[in-house]
Amino acid sequence: MSIQPGEKLVFGAPSxxxxxxxxxxxxxxHGIGTRLVAEVLEEFGCIKETIGVASVGCSVFTYNYIVADWVEAAHGRACATATGVKRARPDRMVFxxxxxxxxxAIGFNESVQAANRGEHITVxxxxxxxxxxxxxxxxxTSLIGQKTTTSPRGRNPKKEGAPLRMAELLAPLDGVAFSARCAMDSVAHVNAAKRAIRKAFDVQRQNLGFGFVELLSGCPTNLHMDPLSANRRVREEMIPYFPLGVFKDVTANEKAGA
Ligand SMILES: Cc1ncc(C[n+]2csc(CCOP(=O)(O)OP(=O)(O)O)c2C)c(N)n1
Ligand code: SF4
Structure with a gap:
């Protein structure tokens, strides 16, 4: 949208x-996560050198919103596809x-193996x-007791196990350079999420290894909640089980050891 004489742009969309x-x-x-990635790529000035790998799920149409080059992966295979893309074009930023x-779920093995190999991609x-x-x-990741269409009586940890904490699970792997969990339910948390996303791209720029950011999110439609309640659920039910924080940052370790 063009700015008219006398008007001042105070909050615009990233290019x-x-x-x-x-x-x-x-x-x-998802809209916040998409925007944060776009903002970081704009700040790095690398959008023309960026290749996104779209997964299958509501996030797939991210390829319509972030103006990078994109490759579509089969369901769960995004980390495997990104491995091939990055190895073929190591000069590109791949996420x-x-x-x-x-x-x-379907991509668990591909994700863990790519992290363990230390692929230079951002996830x-x-x-x-x-x-x-x-x-x-x-x-x-469904919470204990959470009712879904396939767990109408609520998730039972005796039958389905406990919800997976992916950021903690990946952090100890040697190939992982950065692993963090953030949330998008408040301005402070969104700002922290942006810092983590920036870091996860930065470790790729420095060829340090696999960068991973988990973003706790609401799905009002399938949780049958209004947006405010879904937001509150992130704070009151998700964060207590999925603690926020940085679980690995090899650049911090380097600084501490220096
Ligand atoms: C091989 C294969 N199995 C199953 C599906 C069906 N499928 C499409 S999206 C999806 C789940 C998406 O959920 P999630 O990854 O949590 O993303 P969200 O939609 O919540 O963003 C499934 C099972 C598929 N497309 N391909
Ligand atoms: S609210 Fe849920 S169903 Fe709707 S776009 Fe977001 S993840 Fe998909």
Whole structure:
């Protein structure tokens, strides 16, 4: 939108985002995650050298919004696809943007193996504790007692195990340079999420290894909540189980050891 005489732009969209309206439901945090990635790529001035790998899930249309080059991966295979892309074009900034069904269920093996190999890719993992696109099935991250279409009596840890904490699970692997969990339910948390995303791209720029950011998110549609309640759920139910923080940062270790 052009600025008229006498008007001052106080909050604009990054040049790395297209003008298209998003398909995300009202109150979905995918829009915030998409914007944060776009802002970081704009700040790094590397959008023309960036290749995104789209996963399968509500996040897939991110390729319509961030104006990088994109490759579409099969469901769960984003880290494997990104491995090939980065190895073929090590001069490119390569990232995946994946949901919890995609990364932690069908793609669990590909994700862990890529992290363990220390692939120089950045992985943005949107954890909304449910399969969004397909109508609300249980994910590996669904909370204990959470009712979904495939756990109508609530997730039972004796049958389905405890929810996976991916940021902590990946952090000890040698190939991982950065692993953090953030949330998108408040301005302070969104700002922290942006710092973590910047760091996860920065370790790739420095060829230090695998960069991972988990973003706790709401899915009002499949949780059958209004946007405010879904936001509150992140704070009151998700964060107590999925603590926020940086679980590994090799650059911090280097500084501490220097
Ligand atoms: C091989 C394969 N199996 C299953 C599906 C169906 N499917 C599409 S999206 C999806 C789950 C998406 O959930 P999630 O990754 O949590 O992302 P969200 O939609 O919540 O962002 C599934 C199971 C598929 N497309 N391909
Ligand atoms: S179904 Fe859920 S994850 Fe998908 S766009 Fe809607 S709110 Fe977001």
């Amino acid at each position: 790395t985002l297209s003008d298209r309206l998003t398909h995300y439901c009202p109150g979905c945090h 995946t943007y994946q949901g919890d069904g995609d990364l932690a 943005i993992f949107v954890n909304n504790t449910i399969y969004g696109m397909t109508g609300g099935q249980m994910a590996p």
